[in-house]
Amino acid sequence: MQRKRVLLHSKKRRAILGKIIVYFLLVVGAIVFLVPFIWMLSTSVKPPEEVYIFPPKWIPSRFVWENYVKIFELMPTGRFLLNSLVISCLTMAGSVISCSLVGFAFARLRFRGSGILFFILLITMMLPHQVTMVPLYMIFSKLGWVGTYFPLIVPAFFGNPYFIFLLRQFFTTIPKELDEAAKVDGCSIPGIFARIIVPMSKPALGIVAILSFTDAWNDFMGPLIYLSEFTKFPISLGLRAFQTLRVVQWELLMATSAIALIPVLVLFFLAQKNYIQGIVISGVKG
Amino acid sequence: MKRKRTIHQIEEMTAYVFLSPWLIGFLAFVAIPMVLSLFYSFTDANMLTSPQFIGLKNYRNLFSFDDTVSLFWKTLYNTSFYTFVGVPLNIALGLFIAVLLNQKIRGLGVFRTIYYLPSVISGVAVSLLWAWIFHPHFGVLNHLLSLVGISGPAWLFDEAWAKPALIIMNLWGAGGSMLIFLAGLQGIPTQLYEAAELDGASTWAKFWKVTIPMLSPTIFFVLVTNIIGSFQVFTSSYVMTAGGPNNATMMYVLWLFNLAFQQFNMGFACSLAWVYLLIMVAFTALVFKSSPAWVYYESDIVGGRKS
CATH class of the missing domain: 1.20.5 (Single alpha-helices involved in coiled-coils or other helix-helix interfaces)
Structure with a gap:
């Protein structure tokens, strides 16, 4: 005991x-x-003289909020942010529209070659885009698209394998009985898509919207290849220009970086639950 | 009978309409460019003059050991080092945090958000932030090291420390794998742990005999996607070091980019792209081939469970 x-x-x-x-x-x-x-x-928020000292001060002796004003005066930061917003929103719209259509076909419709096409989709998910980067540039340059936003936005309207897969996975979890019932009531296939699948898939569509927006916002290589005109730069290229154009001013670079991160962080906090769910859908059930 | 067939035909036609964005996209942005890329890899394409067929010259140059001709072996080494040191560390850290978070603790949501937050953000802003953290004289990392009596290296300016610096930065994003592991851990039936406890298993034994085998499909998935992603590393080396010092962080994709878009040596760049693809395919095949040896699938025993 x-x-x-x-x-x-x-x-x-x-x-x-x-x-x-x-x-x-x-x-x-x-x-x-x-x-x-x-x-x-x-x-x-440090004054310049306190940036270059060792040991560094965590809390500056005075808070220089003007740094956040200065970055909009020294560089067209506002313009860069606006450009990023335009590119990201259009990319997001393209991805959501095209991937939901394709995902629906893979999840619900019967057609010849569905097996092989789905296999191709899975393969292209793994395919690094660097393989097609050079010939795509040559094609876009023939089309006269270099220097425009088209090479960054247009491909999004033609489906992204990863998002198609994610949506297809989600659509298959919606009970098929709903489709059957609608069919009996005389609903066409596009009707089933628009009235049943889309309204029931808002969380998954939200995930695709957020992820495609974030990817476009963070993209650096695409704009770097296709854009050369300063006023067309998105914030990623603008930051890079800021880093190289003048003597590096770390306090201003950090202020601009913080501003550049805000939209993505806001989206994350607004839709944290969706975000985590998206990672889990595509990750664990994959 | 006839009516039924037409319904099927309608369904099939509708399916192809729904698929058409991706079918067109696949042809225009994947299949045709890949064929073109293969074709150009046997030419001296350079955007200025019309491409001339030069046989295997690009591939011969590619595998050259001469640094002035080809950085293939150098960049392959750098990228492999970054990947095969960085990814296992990333996975180990992600798993470690996930196991800690899975201990029925309070404030799970807050901790999860804090650990996951860095992996949400990426790109130039993050690269600049870390370049400043690694600053040899005024950076916070060397300051923190000096507090414990270590005089830190010059990090990005030091040939020996530049790659480890990029790996450390990559570890900050371990929250991505943590999140997937956490979901995987929550799917492990608690009965398994209870049974192990009845058999007198220690915490350590439970981890190795229950957690790891049950989590191995998830680990496998994270491993494959992380390695593929890690091989594509570009932004951090472009922004933070431009491949230096002395090519210590010259990564494969960065070299490909420089060849194609700074020297406009498109033909050579295409041969790089194809070799890169073959390396990835060979690697993925290897991992999949090896997986039955260490990935434990529930369906192996239960049978019939298809995901």
């Missing part, structure tokens, strides 16, 4: 100790993961 109680006691103590270690590791890890963000924000 006595021994058992001691044993239980030590087991409980071990469990508590384990919990303390877990929380300790999680808190320390969280701080480490947050330090880069804090460093960015701290640098972005």
Whole structure:
């Protein structure tokens, strides 16, 4: 009896100790993961003379909020952000429209060659786009599209294998009985798509919208290849220009970087649940 | 009978209409460019003069060991180092955090958001942020190291430390794999752990004998996608080091980009692209071939469960 109680006691103590270690590791890890963000924000409001000192100060002696005004005066940052917004919104619209149509066909319709086409889709999911990068540039340059947004936006309207797969996975989870019932009521195939599948798939369509927007917003290589006119730059190229054009001013670079990250972070916080679900749908069930 | 067939025909026609964006996109942006790419890889295409057929010269040059002719071996080494050191570390860290978060703790949502946040963002802004963190004199990393008495290296300016620096930066994004592992962990039936406990298994034994085998399909998926993604690394090396110092961070795709869009050596760049594709295919085939040896699928035993 006595021994058992001691044993239980030590087991409980071990469990508590384990919990303390877990929380300790999680808190320390969280701080480490947050330090880069804090460093960015701290640098972005520093006066220039406090940027280049060692050891660095975490909290500047005075907060220079003007840095965030200066970046819009020194560079057409507002213009860059607007350009990014235009490119990202159009890419998002193209991806959502085209991928939902194609995903619906793969999930619901019977047609010859569906097996082989789906196989091709899976293969192209793995295909690195670097393989087609050079000939695509040559094709787009023949079309006179170099220097325009077309090479960045138009392909989105023709489906993205990853998003098609994601939507197809989601559509197959919608009960087929709903389609059958609608069919009995005289609903056509496009009607089933528009009235049943789309309204029931808002979370999945939301994921595709967010991911395609974020991808376009963060894209650097595409604009780097196709755009050369300063006023057409999206924020990714604008940041790069900021880094190379003048003597590097880290406080201003960090302020611009922080601004560039805001839209993606806002989207993430607004739709955190969708976001996580999307990763899980495409990741675990894949 | 006749009516039924027409219904099927309508369905089939409708299907092709729905598929048409992707069918056209696949032909225009994938299939035709790939064939063109293969064709150009046997030419001296350069955007200025019309391409001349030069046989296997591009491929012969590509595999040359002469640094002035080809950076193939150098970039292959750099990219492989970045991938095969970075990805396992990334997965180990992601798994470690996921296991900690799976301990029925309070504040799960907050911790999950903090760890996942860095992997949401990417691109030039993040590369600039890390270039500033790694700054040899005024960067925060060397400051933190100096607090524990270590005098940090010059990171991106040091040939030996530039690649590890990029790997450290990549670890900041371990939240992506963490999230997938966390979902995988929550799918493991608790009875398995209870049974193991009855058999007197230690925490360590439970981790290796239950968690890892049950999670192996997820680990497999994360491994494959991370390796493919890691081989495409471009923005960080372009923005942070431009491939330097002394080509220490010259990655395969960065070299391809430079050849194609700075030297307009399109033909040579196409041969690079095809070799790159073959490497990826061979690698993926290898991983899939090896998977039965270490990936444990529930359906192997239960049978019939198809996803």
